Amino acid sequence: MDPEALLSLAEYLRARSKYSEAVVTLKKALKSFSIAGNNEGGLLSSLSIADNLRMLGKFRNAIRYYHIAFEISKEMRDRKSQADSITGTGLSLRAMGLWKESLKNFRSSLEIYESTDDIEGIAFVLWAVGGALRVKGDINSAIDYFRKAGDLYRRLRDIQGEGYCYCALGGAHRVAGHYKMSHSYYNKANIIFVKLRDKFGTAYSFCGTGNSLRMMGQFTEAKSYFRSALRIYRRIGDIVSSAYTLWSMGMLYIMESRYLMADRYLNTALHYFKKTGDVRGKSYYLIARSQKEFLTGNINESRKMLNSAVHITHKWGFSIEKCHALLLLSILDQKDVKCYKEIGMHHKFKSLPCNIP
Incomplete structure (x- = not known):
């Protein structure tokens, strides 16, 4: 096959969420393009593999493949592809x-997209920045960026992009403590993704809906969405x-x-977090597992896990997860901690188990 x-086959596979098969196909394409000295084909293959x-x-x-794509795009003086490579690297980080x-x-990458008036690129990066700010723990700023991205996607009439912004807003509002609003955003996203037959988006919205229901105490319904x-x-x-769905x-189940x-x-969940190198995921594991240890009488182990979580979250600058860990420690020590309010969250946990969002 030429x-x-x-490339066409790989795109067909990617659109059906068959990512592993797409990678195998794209590596064959990349090899052929490299032998032929076809930079444009090599660039498209490298970006898609990444x-x-x-x-x-x-x-x-x-x-590694985003870096290969960046080097080819530099040689070709293709500013848009340079920005795409930089954005992809950012998403991986x-x-x-x-x-x-x-x-x-x-x-x-935003600087490049703005200089070339690439509205689609700008919208995508605004959504990506919102996600990074959520990881940082700056929820209010994250919500602002998700809304700006959503406005641009509506202007572009890109309902898929709009759907991902709804999912992002659903997650941010859940973390902030606005569970009904979170549920509403995920429901809007789900309607879009089911209509588009976007498997990843559908699963993303199912998980988000499950989490909003979990936070509202509707555990049976939540489990159904998580399983889907x-x-x-x-x-x-x-x-x-x-x-994260397993977490x-x-x-x-702790609740x-x-x-x-x-x-x-x-x-x-921990096995997967380790496999992907997700340190934030490890802190979530420790925060949940520490509660289970406390509730089954292993107080010292619970405290040890929470101290580890505080260390990880402080080292990597995860404000939300650090606050979760400090709150649980304060409950163990019967002290008062007010860090949620300081970072724009509205949770009122007073005893274990705490239904961490």
């Missing part, structure tokens, strides 16, 4: 919890999103005092 046909690897949670490998580094990349999300994530090989199931089930889901 390399152009391989995007698919990122969807599979292989972030370091994705960054963000997924590993490296929000400071990701923001540097996003600022660089996990089925799709497994089918498309997305261990990144699976990890949510684990947290839910139901079903500790063996909680262990099962949390341990699998």
Whole structure:
């Protein structure tokens, strides 16, 4: 098969969320383009390989291919592709919890998109910046960026982009403590993604809906949505999103005092967090698992885990997760902590278990 046909096949596979198969196909295309000295084909192949690897949670490998794409685009003086490569690198860094580094990349790519009046690129980077700010713990600013991105996507009549902004807003509002609003945004996103037959987006909105229901105490309904999300994530090989969905199931089972089930889901989530190099995910594991240890009488182990979580979140600058860990420690020590209010969150946890958002 000629390399152009391989690119078309890879896009067909990617559109159906068959990321692993797409990577195999694209590597064949890249090899053919490299032999032929076709820079344009090499650039398209490298960028697509990186995007698919990122969807599979292989972030370091994705960054390697984004770098290859950046070097080719530099040689071709293709500013847009340079920006796309920088943005992709930023998304990979963000997924590993490296929000400071990701923001540097996003600022660089935004400058290029603005200089070339690339509205679609600007919208995407604004959404990406919002996600990095959410990882940082700056919820109010994250919401502002998601709204700006959503406005641009509406202007472009890009309903898929709008759907991802709704998901992002749903997540940010859940973390802020606005559970009904979160549920509403995820529902809007789900309607769009089901209509578009976007498997990843559908799973993303299912997981978000499950989390909003979990926070409202509707555990049976939440589990149904989590299971639907996990089925799709497994089918498309997305261990990144699976990890957080598994964590949510684990947290839910802690709330139901079903500790063996909680262990099962949390341990699998931790395995995936380690596999993708997600340090923020590890802090979430410690925060949930520490509650289970406390509730089953292992007070010292619980405290040890929370101190580890505080260390990780302080080191990497995860304000929200640090606040969760400090709150749980304050409950153990019967002290008062007011860090939620300081970062724009509205949760009122007073005893364990705390249904961490």
